[in-house]
Amino acid sequence: MTDDSDKSVHPDDDASLGKLLRLAGERPDIPLSIESRVYNRVQQEWRDSSAQATGDQAYDEVHKSWRRSARRKNLLRWLVPAGVAMTAVIAVFLTTRPEALPPPVAATVSRVVNAGQPDARYSEGSVIRVGESVATAAGEGLSLLLGRGESLRIDENTALQVDGTDHFTLLSGRVYADTGLYVYRQGGLVIDTPLGTVTDVGTQFSVAATDGVLDVAVREGRVDIRNESETYAARMGDRLTIRSGQGAETGRLDAHDTYWSWVTELAPRFDISNRSLLDFLKWAARETGRELQFDSDETRMQAMGLIFPDSVSIEGLTPDEALASILSTTAVQYRIESDKVFIEKR
Numbered sequence: 001m002t003d004d005s006d007k008s009v010h011p012d013d014d015a016s017l018g019k020l021l022r023l024a025g026e027r028p029d030i031p032l033s034i035e036s037r038v039y040n041r042v043q044q045e046w047r048d049s050s051a052q053a054t055g056d057q058a059y060d061e062v063h064k065s066w067r068r069s070a071r072r073k074n075l076l077r078w079l080v081p082a083g084v085a086m087t088a089v090i091a092v093f094l095t096t097r098p099e100a101l102p103p104p105v106a107a108t109v110s111r112v113v114n115a116g117q118p119d120a121r122y123s124e125g126s127v128i129r130v131g132e133s134v135a136t137a138a139g140e141g142l143s144l145l146l147g148r149g150e151s152l153r154i155d156e157n158t159a160l161q162v163d164g165t166d167h168f169t170l171l172s173g174r175v176y177a178d179t180g181l182y183v184y185r186q187g188g189l190v191i192d193t194p195l196g197t198v199t200d201v202g203t204q205f206s207v208a209a210t211d212g213v214l215d216v217a218v219r220e221g222r223v224d225i226r227n228e229s230e231t232y233a234a235r236m237g238d239r240l241t242i243r244s245g246q247g248a249e250t251g252r253l254d255a256h257d258t259y260w261s262w263v264t265e266l267a268p269r270f271d272i273s274n275r276s277l278l279d280f281l282k283w284a285a286r287e288t289g290r291e292l293q294f295d296s297d298e299t300r301m302q303a304m305g306l307i308f309p310d311s312v313s314i315e316g317l318t319p320d321e322a323l324a325s326i327l328s329t330t331a332v333q334y335r336i337e338s339d340k341v342f343i344e345k346r
Contacts, residue, residue, distance in 0.1 A: 196227030255289030
């Protein structure tokens with residue numbers, strides 16, 4: 001009699017299994033209770049087989065059953081320690097799994113203008129992370145410092161969503177961005193609005209979104225504006241107004257126009273200690289939208305050589321106020337003519 005269920009067993013199978021078990025190393029003995037069940041099972045198969053076969057046939061059936069049981073026994077010796085080891089690995093992984101990291105910091109609050117707000121949400125030095133929302137009330141304004149030294153100023157009654165370290169969504173209100181002196185740099189600041197996306201190309205600019213109107217004014221440099229159907233480029237002095245369902249209107253706006261007064265009031269704090277008079281003058285001129293000029297190279301060198309000590313501070317002063325206060329203590333004076341600030345000897 002032949003057993004079709006054993007056709008898959010070959011001598012090569014035994015050799016391969018034996019090699020695998022030798023590589024597995026020492027294996028623990030099978031408990032007596034399991035070994036006894038295996039032995040009893042072999043005897044039962046022998047008795048069942050004896051009822052249908054005689055002589056050598058009965059012996060072949062018993063021999064085959066024992067070989068199958070022996071393979072199960074050896075395989076069990078290998079699987080038990082392997083299962084224990086795998087359980088230990090999973091347990092270590094679950095107990096040492098790191099906690100989720102917080103979202104990255106997008107900005108640090110540099111200045112807060114809070115006209116009598118009793119429940120101020122922000123304070124100088126606090127951080128704003130990606131995914132957060134920023135909202136200001138009437139009479140409240142914020143100045144934020146971004147990761148690359150850029151400045152983002154938020155006017156009163158403004159709602160802003162922080163989508164990334166250089167990506168924001170202006171839901172309503174007005175913001176002003178100063179991305180430094182690096183014109184045409186890669187990775188510009190992006191501000192989305194309900195009526196279009198504004199991308200800076202190294203500049204100072206404001207974006208306002210209110211009542212279906214997008215208003216973009218460029219104080220310096222250039223920005224690109226894209227809405228559903230058109231793309232625009234606005235440069236220094238341009239003011240672009242886009243109304244829902246209509247085309248864009250263009251106008252002109254000087255860098256020192258009173259339109260920018262709210263921006264000046266929110267200027268980030270300038271630490272004047274251990275800085276030169278020339279550094280201070282460059283900052284004041286840029287913040288007020290004017291060109292800095294000297295009456296001579298000698299006066300410029302004098303401004304470069306004057307370093308302020310730690311005791312000097314312009315805390316709480318606007319750029320215009322700081323300019324008048326600081327120069328009153330030096331050997332130079334200033335005068336303003338339209339879009340220029342002249343520095344000259346007394």
